[in-house]
Amino acid sequence: MVSDTSRLGFYLLLAPILLWLIVLIILPHIGLFIVSISEKIGPREYETGFDNYAAFFTEPLYWRTFARTAIMSILATALTLILGFPIAYYIAKLTRGRTKTTLFLMCMIPFWVSELVRTFGWMILLRETGVISNALQYLGLIDGPVEMLYNDAAIMVGLVYTSILFMVVPLVTTLDSLDDSLIEAGYDLGGTSTSIMREIVIPHAMPGIVSGCIVVFMLSLGNYLTPILLGGKDSLWFTGMIYTQFITRFNWELGSAFGFLLLALSSLVVFAGLKLSRQSLTETMGRT
Amino acid sequence: MIPTVPQPAFAKWCYRAYVTAFFVYLALPLTVVCVFAFNNSVFPSLPWEGFTLAWFFGTETPFIGVFHERAIIRSIGTSAFVAMWVSGLAVAVGTCNAFLFVRHDFRGKGLLYMLMLLPLIIPGVILGISILVFSSSVANTLEDATGLWFDGLRPGLILVILGQFSFITTFATLVISARLQKFDPSLEEAALNLGASKWGAIRQITLPFLLPAIVASAVVSVLMSFENFNTTLMLVGSDSPLTITMFDKLKQGSTPVLNAVSLLLIMISAALGMMSLLFQSRKR
Numbered sequence: 113m114v115s116d117t118s119r120l121g122f123y124l125l126l127a128p129i130l131l132w133l134i135v136l137i138i139l140p141h142i143g144l145f146i147v148s149i150s151e152k153i154g155p156r157e158y159e160t161g162f163d164n165y166a167a168f169f170t171e172p173l174y175w176r177t178f179a180r181t182a183i184m185s186i187l188a189t190a191l192t193l194i195l196g197f198p199i200a201y202y203i204a205k206l207t208r209g210r211t212k213t214t215l216f217l218m219c220m221i222p223f224w225v226s227e228l229v230r231t232f233g234w235m236i237l238l239r240e241t242g243v244i245s246n247a248l249q250y251l252g253l254i255d256g257p258v259e260m261l262y263n264d265a266a267i268m269v270g271l272v273y274t275s276i277l278f279m280v281v282p283l284v285t286t287l288d289s290l291d292d293s294l295i296e297a298g299y300d301l302g303g304t305s306t307s308i309m310r311e312i313v314i315p316h317a318m319p320g321i322v323s324g325c326i327v328v329f330m331l332s333l334g335n336y337l338t339p340i341l342l343g344g345k346d347s348l349w350f351t352g353m354i355y356t357q358f359i360t361r362f363n364w365e366l367g368s369a370f371g372f373l374l375l376a377l378s379s380l381v382v383f384a385g386l387k388l389s390r391q392s393l394t395e396t397m398g399r400t
Numbered sequence: 401m402i403p404t405v406p407q408p409a410f411a412k413w414c415y416r417a418y419v420t421a422f423f424v425y426l427a428l429p430l431t432v433v434c435v436f437a438f439n440n441s442v443f444p445s446l447p448w449e450g451f452t453l454a455w456f457f458g459t460e461t462p463f464i465g466v467f468h469e470r471a472i473i474r475s476i477g478t479s480a481f482v483a484m485w486v487s488g489l490a491v492a493v494g495t496c497n498a499f500l501f502v503r504h505d506f507r508g509k510g511l512l513y514m515l516m517l518l519p520l521i522i523p524g525v526i527l528g529i530s531i532l533v534f535s536s537s538v539a540n541t542l543e544d545a546t547g548l549w550f551d552g553l554r555p556g557l558i559l560v561i562l563g564q565f566s567f568i569t570t571f572a573t574l575v576i577s578a579r580l581q582k583f584d585p586s587l588e589e590a591a592l593n594l595g596a597s598k599w600g601a602i603r604q605i606t607l608p609f610l611l612p613a614i615v616a617s618a619v620v621s622v623l624m625s626f627e628n629f630n631t632t633l634m635l636v637g638s639d640s641p642l643t644i645t646m647f648d649k650l651k652q653g654s655t656p657v658l659n660a661v662s663l664l665l666i667m668i669s670a671a672l673g674m675m676s677l678l679f680q681s682r683k684r
Binding site: 121122124125126128129132133136137138139140141143144147195198199202206215217218219220221222224225226227228229230232233234235236237241243273305330333334335336337341351354355358359364367368371374375378379382 | 407415418419422423425426427428429430431432433436443492493496497499500504506512515516518519521522523524525526529530531532533534535537562563565566569598623626627629630633634643646647650651654658659662665666669670672673677
């Protein structure tokens with residue numbers, strides 16, 4: 113059946129993907145792991161050991177920053193879900209035709225713009241001489257200028273803003289596929305708005321909720337720009353710490369260990385999310 | 401909570417107010433960025449000093465406009481150079497991958513498909529440092545062995561291109577595969593029956609069919625490459641792309657020149673985004 117030419121064609125198609133995945137994804141991550149388990153004992157002299165990981169667990173600043181990043185990311189994910197769900201429901205169920213397309217597009221446009229520009233916008237709004245501070249003074253609600261940048265709330269506003277699209281899009285897609293007649297039937301059978309939400313809408317939207325949460329959590333955890341620019345010097349974000357080890361301190365061994373820990377947490381959450389919702393990576397990622 | 405089931409007017413009104421507030425929240429940061437590009441003041445903040453175009457066309461300090469600011473113009477050039485390479489490579493490899501996954505069955509296909517999706521779940525910073533660590537160790541080994549210099553493997557544009565390519569290819573593969581799946585193979589068989597060669601049939605029938613997806617993924621790749629920050633930050637050398645230059649300027653304290661660049665970026669990305677949507681909707 114298999115002719116020689118199609119055999120050749122197959123290998124020609126296989127070559128680029130293997131080259132890409134092996135040279136740019138697999139080998140670099142193996143390399144990262146190897147560097148993370150080597151200890152510097154002299155100039156260009158290394159020894160294998162887990163000292164870098166030990167340093168992470170014994171130095172409170174390191175693991176606290178890690179935990180803080182994880183908790184803030186979970187919080188950002190929850191907030192994004194709570195804020196995004198009503199919007200997705202509105203777009204999917206309460207609008208039709210042209211309005212629906214327009215609202216959906218209006219959701220998308222901010223996300224085609226660079227994250228840097230979006231964060232810059234928040235800096236202009238929130239800083240001491242910024243628009244919101246001035247507006248509040250003008251309205252007489254506060255007496256002097258107030259600094260709203262460089263705190264955790266500012267980071268949270270930025271994180272939610274940056275990732276909300278990745279929640280809204282999968283939610284709109286799954287809610288769109290829910291037949292209105294099911295909701296009507298729920299009302300006919302005497303259900304209240306709350307019980308219908310809980311027993312019909314949310315179970316149906318679950319795949320979308322899970323994909324949205326996974327993507328938002330990953331994006332928040334790996335975010336660098338938003339925490340650094342909106343949180344200032346004391347933002348204590350783990351990616352910032354990785355950057356410091358690599359570029360400022362030039363301690364690649366410790367930086368690699370940090371990188372590996374972040375990767376481990378991120379993958380763990382992704383796979384736990386997929387297991388909990390009994391979905392595969394293939395279908396979840398295909399949706400977004 | 402659907403149009404056919406009546407709801408109290410107050411609840412409806414609250415819901416609408418919330419949706420409106422949400423869209424204001426979405427629009428607010430971009431609006432202020434655009435508005436302050438025209439403020440006649442050296443700081444992008446209130447008070448409003450009057451309308452000016454100096455931040456675009458100005459030539460005298462401190463009012464040096466975007467079009468006369470060398471560092472920014474140069475970094476736009478660098479970004480464009482990187483984006484062209486990334487987009488070209490990603491689309492080429494993405495097209496090959498699409499044919500591989502849609503047309504061929506082989507052992508380990510599921511595993512390979514999952515590996516192909518992996519770059520989506522690796523944080524950009526990690527992707528950057530892993531490529532940095534790997535290429536540096538390769539460079540060290542090669543330099544020790546040969547005594548030559550391998551600057552291409554040190555932080556710089558080549559690594560930036562490879563780093564961005566490593567995850568943008570996944571998007572290109574997904575978009576092009578989705579289109580190829582909709583292709584009716586009997587069209588290609590008809591071409592073969594009419595005497596076309598295998599490659600001729602693909603070039604004249606299949607590739608034109610894939611063109612909208614190829615163009616859409618090329619546009620999206622350019623957009624993603626232009627805007628990428630995390631991976632680029634770790635791999636950048638002395639020539640910095642636009643996002644890195646803007647980040648450095650932003651840390652030093654900003655002038656409305658950044659607003660002007662941002663305004664241009666917003667317009668270009670909105671245009672490119674619309675273009676990719678248009679091409680994708682032509683699929684049907």
